[in-house]
Amino acid sequence: DLDGKKPADVTNTIGSSHGGYYKASEVVQNIVYRDLLPMLNRIASRGVAIILLAHAANTKMTSPEGFDIRLAGPDIPNWILPPFIEWADAVLYASRDGEQRVLRAEGTNVILAKNRYSLPAELPLSWQGFVNAMTSNPTNTANRKAQTNG
Secondary structure, eight states, rough: GGGGOOGGGSOOOTTTTTGSTTHHHHHHHHHHHIIIIHHHHHHHHHTTOOOOOOEEEEEEEEEESEEEEEEEEEOTTTTTTTHHHHHHEOOOOEEEEEEEEEEEOOOOSBBOOSSSSOOOOESSSSSHHHHHHTTTTTHHHHHHHHHHHH
């Protein structure tokens, strides 16, 4: 419900949202935590796969040790990126390896990627390649059967 505002009341710029100077990031964070992520959880609980896409960008992150590092990751503003990374079961990075297009499923010192499916570090960038990687892991197959039977 966009914090009780009517659609006509919501402005189009991040600097003037809801009448506050540069308060839009707080409004967006509230909407993400209060509305978007719970809605995505409800959809996922019905067995629907959710795929969120983003372009890649050079992203500045802070390591657990407190050092600033630059990673290729989703082109999402840093102030809203963490909840999406935490929520997602997989953050995959598409790139080229010679002539082949690949998905990277494990992070490196220059790529932000992760997965909770025990996918291989690199797999072909195709739907069939992804499905094959998901179904070749016995843990993923057992989890999927438990979700459909439970």
